[in-house]
Amino acid sequence: MGHHLFRAGFATFVGRPNVGKSTLTNALVGEKVAITSSKPQTTRRAIRGVVHHADGQLILVDTPGVHRPRTLLGQRLNDVVQSTLGDVDVIGFCLPADEKLGPGDRFINEQLDQHPKAKKVAIVTKIDAAPRPLVAERLLQISELREWETIIPVSAQSRIQLDLLTSELIKLLPESERLYPADSVTDEGLDHRIAELVREAALEGVQDELPHSLAVTIDDLVERDDKELVEVYANLWVERDSQKGIIIGKGGERLQEIGARARAEIEPLVGKQVFLSIRVKVAKEWQRDPKQLGRLGF
């Protein structure tokens, strides 16, 4: 083979909550957490990860779940989604193999019409969780939604067709030199990564109602000169006093568990020992209040 085209560009995954976007992103990027200080001038978007491939560089951009907004938070998230979608080379619409096409999917599909420049790929997720005939039926239904560049069935969990997905996505990117150095995986801010890890730790094992009412902010990150230690001061926001009780637990037991779990994830990330302080605070009805939302970074 002679001349070898290199491609690079941006893609984002959209889809209803829980269809497997995060799992797929992590599976493609290959590392859950990796930090690099390099920041190309090409983008201000939230980079979730960079997939390096012989033929190109696929930069995955984060989008919060597109859904029908019920609260102000939902509305804000949708605005973020819209501005991200206007900006990427490829949109991967994730639809789970093990669930029927629903009004939520059709709503998102209609939203995609507003972004004619982006190439659209249907990604059928979780094919390990559905019998073959059902996957086939789903593929047919999805093919009727619109003219896709391609439709690719995958399983992030069982690592089925992930390489194919990567190379198909790269084929749709513009010809370009590398946009990121070859060793970078993600450049998301350290504060943000840490906040996410605290949030994940807090969500482990809690019941349905709570997750949407949780937000984490980082007040301060202090790198100590006198020892190999980073001090992290985090706030964990809930909406109601009752939720505060649930998070803290009897005698503070749950909060301690959350801290220990989060610390175990943060330490490899910063490469040092971590002192983690988590304060649980109540921001009443924060999902509906613009001032609070601003403060929590939405």
Ligand SMILES: Nc1nc2c(ncn2[C@@H]2O[C@H](COP(=O)(O)OP(=O)(O)OP(=O)(O)O)[C@@H](O)[C@H]2O)c(=O)[nH]1
């Ligand atoms: N069987 C199976 N389950 C999967 C697969 N990928 C993800 N899941 C599960 O589906 C659930 C949702 O996955 P996420 O990756 O969090 O979904 P998401 O679309 O990022 O969800 P939001 O963050 O709410 O938008 C989790 O319980 C995953 O373990 C897969 O390939 N196969």
